[in-house]
Amino acid sequence: MRFAFDDDQIDLRDAVRGLLADTCPPETVRTAWSNSTGRSDAAWGALADMGVVSMALPVDAGGLGLGALDWVLVLEETGRVALPEPVVETAVVGAPLLHALGCDVPAPPASIATLLDSGASLYADTAECLVVLDGDALRMVDPSTARLTAEVSVDRSRRLFAVEMAAGAGTVVATGPQARDAVAAARDRGALAAAAQLIGLAERMLATTVEYVSVRHQFGKPVGAQQALKHKLADVAVAIEFARPLVYRAAWSLDAGDPDSAVHVSMAKSQASDAAELAARHALQCHGAIGYSYECDLHLFMKRAWCLARSWGDARSHRDRVAAAVVDA
Amino acid sequence: MDLTFTPDEQAFRDEVRTWLSENAPSEPLPSGDTADGFALHLEWERKLFDARWSVVSWPREYGGREATLMEWLIFEEEYWLAGAPNRVTQNGIFLLAPTVFEFGTAEQQDRILPRMAAAEELWCQGWSEPDAGSDLAAIKSRAERDDDAGGWRIYGQKTWTTRGAFCDKLFGLFRTDPDAERHRGMTYLLVDLDAEGVTVRGVDRLDGDEGFAEVFFDGAFVPDADVLGGVNQGWSVAMSTTGSERGLTLRSPGRFMATAHRLVDLHRRCREEAAPDLRDAVARAWIQAEAYRWYTFATVTRMVDGHQPGAESSLNKIFWSELDVDMHRTALDLLGSGAELDEGAEGATDAGLWMKGYQFALSGPIYAGTNEIQRNIAAERVLGLPRK
Structure with a gap:
């Protein structure tokens, strides 16, 4: 038993953290709220150059051959900066899914959109490929042949689209049990990736709040010296610290092919969703009125957390999956 | 990262599980925080000790198995899953012992640890006082120097002492320098509860068990050999114990x-x-x-x-x-x-x-x-x- 990342995994995380600090500051997220694509200009290209976009593809397919334990820390970093990009859908869900089913996936893959999480597809308008489960057939569709209707997310950088397609559009990639199993595995990767992003987001909101309440003075002292705020923020730290190991453990289970890996993913996603929502709630309260303003960056992170907490399954539905395996057995 | 147990760890788990399945009481014992239940728990502790399961992570010379921390966690998983009794020795083996290992002299280690492991000497904690709970540094119990006798005379009161009425010894903090600031001038002392000048009075907890005690000191003698970690060093010594407690x-x-x-x-x-x-x-x-x-x-x-x-x-x-x-x-x-x-x-x-x-x-x-x-x-x- 050894529960720690190795040096290569930490080095990759640090490299991604450095790259995102340069290419995805809060201004980038804010710009993505109102630009035409909802995406960053520089960060996606830089991540592709580094190999992150193709990281989960095998080396002989031009990828980095990374497993969940390697990419889980990378996803945490993308959450920390609220990266406005389809990194979950492309790097972790779509590319390995298509590759595993024998499709030719370029490395780095162009961005991939899916209809595997909910009824709307994230960044479908800028994706070059749309992966859809249609009955028992998994199809690859060219988004330009589908009718896309823009939805409006509370997180304005999340460009969601309702998708209408002609019957039988695109190419069938897999059917039956093969499609079902591949999609189930892809959804687990999506849930784990979102959980990792939520850990990063929660840490970011906590760190930002600690910084703010340490300098904001009322009654002649920092508001962060008040016990009421300390206790809220300590609770956030507890929530994060006791969600994180479940995320890493689920990553290990996925890589190891543990028969219970889906349940482990659900444990991770339910705790990470709850932790990030608590972080958002307390971060806002501890900021006070400034946190309620549009100008303060906090809401960029808070709204992303609200969305991701319910993407790839919310806390309750994942607990339901744990209950089915553990409680009903 | 490797989240599997090594063959050694698995073998250790199997050995613990087998022993517990053959030896752990099939019905829960009465609460160890009552006089009758405490006696039954002591019997259980001695059975654990005889099979070298009472302090698995300790050195063999003190009755342990030199188990790794990971093995200790495995032992605990199996122990509680088997429904084995609560550990009435816990305040000794989990709270005092780490401090004795860290700060005790060789003589203290040899004298204290084997008897603790064998549940021949039961230890309770003397931290809280009527006016010092969360604010531990507010303690007032004091120790006065007795050079002729080569030790200290202690005065004052401890309270909320878990199982104090059933234990033999108390480890606690006492003021040895009245002029020092709050967090200084305290000494960590090991006190014989049978000594003259010590009075122990059981206090019922809210669940009805006599799980607490008040301990009064009126000039009881503590020899220099029972100072743990140096005179006036008590706060930092004690903090090492609260670290393990939390x-x-x-x-x-x-x-x-x-x-x-x-x-x-x-x-x-x-x-x-x-x-x-x-x-x-x-x-x-x-x-x-x-x-x-x-x-x-x-x-x-x-x-x-x-x-x-x-x-x-x-x-x-x-x-x-x-x-x-x-x-x-x-x-x-x-x-x-x-x-x-x-x-x-x-x-x-x-x-x-x-x-x-x-x-x-x-x-x-x-x-x-x-x-x-x-x-x-x-x-x-x-x-x-x-x-x-």
């Missing part, structure tokens, strides 16, 4: 995984009538017990790599103590109106141990430094929020 050693994940198992079993028996949200609460309890388990494996890995746990042990204590309350509260909700049936009631499910356990769980957020104090520590020393 952190790794006192409440291992095995306890809470075992409770989660029992809660799932209770739900199975009650689910026909149980509200659907209780299924969700049971799943949450299971997930959180798992969270504590994996958190601890990560902590132990860091310790194996040479890092000592610091203030983050406060996060730990908040988490397990509140999880324990939540799990028992969920059990009471599953039992519905039957939850009130206490130990000994004919119709009580599981012999009334859920209500008993709930009452015990409620002490968790209070003992070992209240969770309010832990939140202050976490906020100031983990997050770096301003103290003032």
